[in-house]
Amino acid sequence: MPKSKILFAVPTLDSITPYTVFSIVQTCRRDDITYMALVGSPTDQVRNQIVKKLLSTDEHTHLMMWDSDIQTPDDIVDLLLGCNSPMATGIVPIMMHDMIMSNIVIRHPEKPDEEDALVFMKQWSSRAVPFEVENAGAGCILIHREVFEKVPWPWFRYEERETDGRRTGEDIYFGRKAAEYGYKYMVHPRAICGHHKRSNLLDLVAASKKEGISITDNEGTANDGEDNRNSKD
Numbered sequence: 699m700p701k702s703k704i705l706f707a708v709p710t711l712d713s714i715t716p717y718t719v720f721s722i723v724q725t726c727r728r729d730d731i732t733y734m735a736l737v738g739s740p741t742d743q744v745r746n747q748i749v750k751k752l753l754s755t756d757e758h759t760h761l762m763m764w765d766s767d768i769q770t771p772d773d774i775v776d777l778l779l780g781c782n783s784p785m786a787t788g789i790v791p792i793m794m795h796d797m798i799m800s801n802i803v804i805r806h807p808e809k810p811d812e813e814d815a816l817v818f819m820k821q822w823s824s825r826a827v828p829f830e831v832e833n834a835g836a837g838c839i840l841i842h843r844e845v846f847e848k849v850p851w852p853w854f855r856y857e858e859r860e861t862d863g864r865r866t867g868e869d870i871y872f873g874r875k876a877a878e879y880g881y882k883y884m885v886h887p888r889a890i891c892g893h894h895k896r897s898n899l900l901d902l903v904a905a906s907k908k909e910g911i912s913i914t915d916n917e918g919t920a921n922d923g924e925d926n927r928n929s930k931d
Contacts, residue, residue: 742868769892790837801835836869
């Protein structure tokens with residue numbers, strides 16, 4: 699199998715957290731990584747520019763993208779490559795409707811036969827091996843270039859829902875579009891990332907469990923997305 703060569707990009711509005719910088723430094727110790735940061739807005743256009751950079755040469759086999767406030771395990775690249783999938787994602791805590799969930803989109807456990815009954819996974823998975831999911835937010839993803847070659851532009855785009863006018867995240871749009879071409883994310887259960895807002899959301903989950911307080915009870919519709927990942931909140 700040909701050796702992987704990864705273009706590693708962090709789209710950001712204006713800054714990168716120190717925790718993310720540390721993870722970037724650790725990751726870039728590998729010799730199969732080419733790193734770039736791209737500052738700009740809106741995020742969907744920045745992500746599309748990064749994809750165009752990937753496809754402008756034959757140098758790289760994969761694109762890895764992190765949000766600018768993510769802290770990853772030191773072995774994140776091996777974990778994502780270990781999914782053996784064209785699309786792989788880590789597990790990232792997100793804030794949705796004042797509740798902490800993950801970026802992973804799954805079928806509603808009580809409505810498995812309803813095509814549009816999708817929700818964000820509330821609990822970190824206890825599975826031992828990678829598993830396929832319906833979609834995912836793009837806080838920490840690894841995508842093979844073949845996906846971008848087969849899925850037409852625009853890869854990322856904000857959309858307003860016709861039902862209520864709410865904006866769907868650009869990454870949720872990408873996951874849905876990729877699925878139309880036969881691609882879905884695989885999740886590695888050990889690729890659990892920190893997400894540093896005003897506090898690390900992963901620490902908040904752990905602290906709430908220790909105190910016996912549930913902050914992950916409500917369902918969040920997977921059509922919402924999270925369109926403020928690079929905010930300072």
